[in-house]
Each structure stands twice: as structure tokens, then as C-alpha cells.
Amino acid sequence: MIGPGVTVGSRATIGEGAILRPDSRVGEYATVEAYAAVGSRGEIGPGAVLGMYSTMGTGSKLGAQARVDARARVRKGAHVGDRAVVGNRATLGRGVLLEYGAVVGNRATLGNLARVGVEAEVELRAQVGGSTTIGSGARIGKRARVGQRVRIGKHAVVASRAVVRDGEVVR
16 A cells, blocks of 8 residues: 555565555665555665565654564654664664664664664664663674663673663663
């Protein structure tokens, strides 16, 4: 289903059963796979891919050559930067920002207003609380739990299965 005011760039691919809500935009060479949904005023950049059954909320953005894998959820107002990757069944809360080249692993969860720096990585099944900032090049290990309002410095590492409490600073 393609709503009113939708713009689809040249050579873009829209899969069977995909939903493009009103005023959404799909860039050149971008792909919206089967049964994926783009919310109103959502934007998919040139060469980006929105995977099967994935959803993008109202006003969310997918940068150039970014990828959101199957069944992932990108909530209202979230921004996935250029060349960033969101894994299968991952969830990005409202207003999340993934900067250039950031990676969110399969089944990972980022709370509302979290920020992931340039080429930082949140691994498989990690959980990151809302309003947390992860610096450029930092890594959050598999199944780690990071509380709300945490600050993780540039190139810092949070080990697999580690727990970081609300409001802490990791350098």
C-alpha cells in the first residue's frame, strides 16, 4: 500500500505487501523488502535497505546505504545514520540516533533517546536504557545491560553480560 504524497526514487525497489504511509520518501536504489512498513514522513536514503517485516515509525530516517534487517523496529523519530546497521529483531526506541557506521546487533534494544556514536557497536541481545550516550568506537558486549542516562566514552568497552547501573560513566 502506498499512501498519498509518497516519493519513490529511481530504481528503488518496493517489495510485495510493503506499506508506505503518507508523505514518506524512498531514495534512489533503496529497497523496502516485502511486508516492511514506513511510517508517515519516514525517509529511506539512497541505497538503504529496510528488511522484511521491519517497521519504521513516524518521522524516522534511514541514512544512505544503511541497513535495517528483518523484523527490526525503528520507533518514531529515530535516525539510523549513513552506513549504519540494525540487526534482525532489534528495537530502536523513540528518538534514537545511530551515527555513521554504528552497528546494533540482532535482538538488541536501545531505549528512547539513546545515542550511538560513529562506528560504535551494540552486540547481540544487549539492552541499553533510554537517554544513554555511547561514544564513537565504543563496544557494548553481548547480552550486556546498560542502564538509563549512562555515558560511555569513546572506544570504551562494556564486557559481555556486564551490568552498568543508571547514571554511571564508563571511560
